[in-house]
Amino acid sequence: DIQLTQSPSFLSASVGDRVTITCRASQGIRSYLAWYQQKPGKAPKLLIYGASTLQSGVPSRFSGSGSGAEFTLTISSLQPEDFATYYCQQLNDYPRTFGQGTKVEI
Amino acid sequence: QVQLQESGPGLVKASETLSLTCSVSGGSISSYYWNWIRQPPGKGLEWIGYVIYSGSASYNPSVKSRVTISVDTSKNQFSLKLSSVTAADSAVYLCARHSDYYAPFDYWGQGALVTVSS
Numbered sequence: 455d456i457q458l459t460q461s462p463s464f465l466s467a468s469v470g471d472r473v474t475i476t477c478r479a480s481q482g483i484r485s486y487l488a489w490y491q492q493k494p495g496k497a498p499k500l501l502i503y504g505a506s507t508l509q510s511g512v513p514s515r516f517s518g519s520g521s522g523a524e525f526t527l528t529i530s531s532l533q534p535e536d537f538a539t540y541y542c543q544q545l546n547d548y549p550r551t552f553g554q555g556t557k558v559e560i
Numbered sequence: 561q562v563q564l565q566e567s568g569p570g571l572v573k574a575s576e577t578l579s580l581t582c583s584v585s586g587g588s589i590s591s592y593y594w595n596w597i598r599q600p601p602g603k604g605l606e607w608i609g610y611v612i613y614s615g616s617a618s619y620n621p622s623v624k625s626r627v628t629i630s631v632d633t634s635k636n637q638f639s640l641k642l643s644s645v646t647a648a649d650s651a652v653y654l655c656a657r658h659s660d661y662y663a664p665f666d667y668w669g670q671g672a673l674v675t676v677s678s
Contacts, residue, residue: 455621486662488664488665490665496670497654497656497668497669497670497671498605498654498665498668499668500664500665500666503663503664509664509666541604541605543605543664543665545662545663545664546662548618549607549619549620549621549622550595550607551607552604552605552606552607553604554604555604555605
């Protein structure tokens with residue numbers, strides 16, 4: 455299985471901060487990576503796929519980059535509604551796997 | 561707008577079979593991949609498997625010997641059966657859709673909490 459390791463696992467930030475989350479894969483996955491946002495008691499919401507393509511309706515302050523085995527999710531200016539847990543997911547192979555999550559806290 | 565809704569018992573006894581159904585509305589179940597994912601309380605996401613409209617399925621090796629995912633196109637539903645459950649199978653079970661081999665999960669159900677009791 456392809457292992458995904460996110461860093462950091464927890465992140466404390468303030469409104470307006472620029473936030474970057476990293477996802478490293480145990481082997482190359484080309485650009486087949488997605489990012490999700492999950493709030494407590496809710497299903498994950500797709501933010502980015504293809505490593506850098508913004509899902510329709512997602513604010514432009516979210517961006518993704520990377521290819522191969524290292525990827526980043528950046529929030530350019532953190533908003534109150536962005537406090538949540540973020541997961542990366544590899545789409546290159548089965549079984550599909552997720553990172554362990556990064557919780558963004560105030 | 562496509563909507564997914566999980567349903568099934570919230571409490572299952574250890575060693576028995578967990579059964580859940582995901583009902584799809586606002587779109588046809590044909591031509592997509594339909595997934596089950598689980599999330600133990602306070603933990604991360606684990607993909608369980610998918611089924612496509614033809615009935616062909618793929619499973620995570622971690623549960624492959626115990627899981628069956630099936631589809632009922634006449635009811636626009638797909639189902640999960642997980643046998644010989646233990647406390648480790650207690651989780652929120654979510655259903656989700658993706659459109660092709662490399663596609664992300666674009667629609668999700670709200671999730672159903674299943675607790676395994678001894």
